[in-house]
Amino acid sequence: MKLLSPDELETALRDIGARRYHRLHPFHHLLHGGKCTKGQVQAWALNRYYYQAMIPVKDASLIARCTDADIRREWRRRMVDHDGTQPGEGGIARWLKLTDGLGLDRDYVTSLAGILPATKFAVDAYVHFVAEKTLLEAIASSLTEMFSPVIISERMAGMLANYDFITRETLSYFDKRPPQAQRDADFALNFVKRDARTPQQQQAVLAALEFKCSILWSMLDALYHAYVSPGHVPPGAFVPEDR
Amino acid sequence: MKLLSPDELETALRDIGARRYHRLHPFHHLLHGGKCTKGQVQAWALNRYYYQAMIPVKDASLIARCTDADIRREWRRRMVDHDGTQPGEGGIARWLKLTDGLGLDRDYVTSLAGILPATKFAVDAYVHFVAEKTLLEAIASSLTEMFSPVIISERMAGMLANYDFITRETLSYFDKRPPQAQRDADFALNFVKRDARTPQQQQAVLAALEFKCSILWSMLDALYHAYVSPGHVPPGAFVPEDR
Numbered sequence: 001m002k003l004l005s006p007d008e009l010e011t012a013l014r015d016i017g018a019r020r021y022h023r024l025h026p027f028h029h030l031l032h033g034g035k036c037t038k039g040q041v042q043a044w045a046l047n048r049y050y051y052q053a054m055i056p057v058k059d060a061s062l063i064a065r066c067t068d069a070d071i072r073r074e075w076r077r078r079m080v081d082h083d084g085t086q087p088g089e090g091g092i093a094r095w096l097k098l099t100d101g102l103g104l105d106r107d108y109v110t111s112l113a114g115i116l117p118a119t120k121f122a123v124d125a126y127v128h129f130v131a132e133k134t135l136l137e138a139i140a141s142s143l144t145e146m147f148s149p150v151i152i153s154e155r156m157a158g159m160l161a162n163y164d165f166i167t168r169e170t171l172s173y174f175d176k177r178p179p180q181a182q183r184d185a186d187f188a189l190n191f192v193k194r195d196a197r198t199p200q201q202q203q204a205v206l207a208a209l210e211f212k213c214s215i216l217w218s219m220l221d222a223l224y225h226a227y228v229s230p231g232h233v234p235p236g237a238f239v240p241e242d243r
Numbered sequence: 244m245k246l247l248s249p250d251e252l253e254t255a256l257r258d259i260g261a262r263r264y265h266r267l268h269p270f271h272h273l274l275h276g277g278k279c280t281k282g283q284v285q286a287w288a289l290n291r292y293y294y295q296a297m298i299p300v301k302d303a304s305l306i307a308r309c310t311d312a313d314i315r316r317e318w319r320r321r322m323v324d325h326d327g328t329q330p331g332e333g334g335i336a337r338w339l340k341l342t343d344g345l346g347l348d349r350d351y352v353t354s355l356a357g358i359l360p361a362t363k364f365a366v367d368a369y370v371h372f373v374a375e376k377t378l379l380e381a382i383a384s385s386l387t388e389m390f391s392p393v394i395i396s397e398r399m400a401g402m403l404a405n406y407d408f409i410t411r412e413t414l415s416y417f418d419k420r421p422p423q424a425q426r427d428a429d430f431a432l433n434f435v436k437r438d439a440r441t442p443q444q445q446q447a448v449l450a451a452l453e454f455k456c457s458i459l460w461s462m463l464d465a466l467y468h469a470y471v472s473p474g475h476v477p478p479g480a481f482v483p484e485d486r
Contacts, residue, residue, distance in 0.1 A: 020478045117457035121364040128371060214360035217477050221361065225468035234460050235263045
């Protein structure tokens with residue numbers, strides 16, 4: 001292991017994204033390319049809701065172990081983005097507009113009764129990672145946001161063009177996200193470039209981003225297996241009406 | 244919710260097993276029926292190794308929160324079963340005989356480098372569950388052992404009959420397990436029948452067993468998706484030579 005310059009570290013992080021980010025997953029090609037049934041889009045939105053719902057919990061657990069007020073203040077913006085300042089605002093509420101628009105019952109969505117166990121295990125693994133690893137690794141695990149503006153623009157264009165049950169209004173979550181994600185990714189990237197000062201720390205940063213990519217990837221693997229491959233919905237999970 | 248008698252609780256637990264235990268999973272039908280390639284059997288043994296390796300950690304975390312010496316002593320037997328009394332003994336060492344016999348490099352297996360992320364997330368979810376839930380729920384989550392003697396006898400007969408790369412020696416793990424599992428399951432079942440005294444506690448016991456079934460099920464879903472469905476091995480995971 002050799003010490004990378006900050007720019008070499010950034011290059012190595014971008015290389016992980018180019019190879020492992022879930023934009024490359026077959027489920028996303030189906031989703032964006034208009035090849036999903038409505039039931040498959042419902043399953044995706046239902047499962048992804050749990051990820052959205054846990055993001056502020058993950059962010060709070062990061063802040064809870066941070067002794068630097070500057071970082072706490074900066075990171076708190078993420079909680080505002082997701083939870084809003086009053087009921088009905090913020091990213092989670094906007095995600096529920098998507099599940100509403102897809103015809104899913106809101107109580108059913110928020111009950112989590114129909115999500116895939118694999119979704120729960122993956123999201124919980126992310127929450128535990130952030131709570132248990134170093135602050136540097138916890139911050140590095142957020143760096144998938146470096147790659148999210150591109151996937152979000154592909155997703156909006158593809159879904160609006162291909163699905164008559166999707167409207168700009170139901171996709172309002174994605175309208176708001178790119179500038180937030182860009183700001184958050186810039187902060188986190190600058191932090192790890194500045195604070196990963198040994199080869200060991202840099203390797204931990206790279207491993208944290210790989211870990212996070214594997215979270216997002218395994219969520220789509222589980223969706224693909226359950227809802228694209230025929231006959232594999234696990235016991236108790238959501239069964240689309242069009243199936 | 245009504246209060247169940249101890250025998251009604253046992254009936255409800257056995258009903259969960261009849262509907263959700265991974266004996267019903269398509270991957271097990273392939274594995275036991277001789278329909279797996281050697282590479283698929285390798286992938287199964289490699290991934291299941293992580294489950295085996297974490298069982299004593301899970302059991303120690305249960306003992307760590309238990310103030311009753313009788314239960315601690317009883318539960319400690321499980322650690323002896325899995326870790327043995329010296330190097331080379333115990334269930335984990337016997338599992339490595341299986342991976343050895345399948346031609347997998349032992350350092351590669353124990354490094355965990357090739358396991359599916361979904362395997363890691365599922366096993367870790369089980370470890371966290373046992374560490375974080377009530378002692379009653381932690382004990383109840385072990386109750387899949389009520390159903391394991393049957394699956395183990397099916398597995399041994401099916402694998403010995405169908406695969407020329409499997410010998411009785413490589414399956415020595417399964418030779419030892421049924422009496423241990425029976426003893427452990429009897430203890431845990433008697434414990435929950437005696438200690439789940441309210442409808443809420445009984446529902447928590449039932450939910451704990453459903454949770455554990457979903458752990459085992461999702462591990463096989465991930466194997467099936469990666470190694471039976473064509474073309475879905477996630478980035479970085481084991482790739483069999485016969486693929």
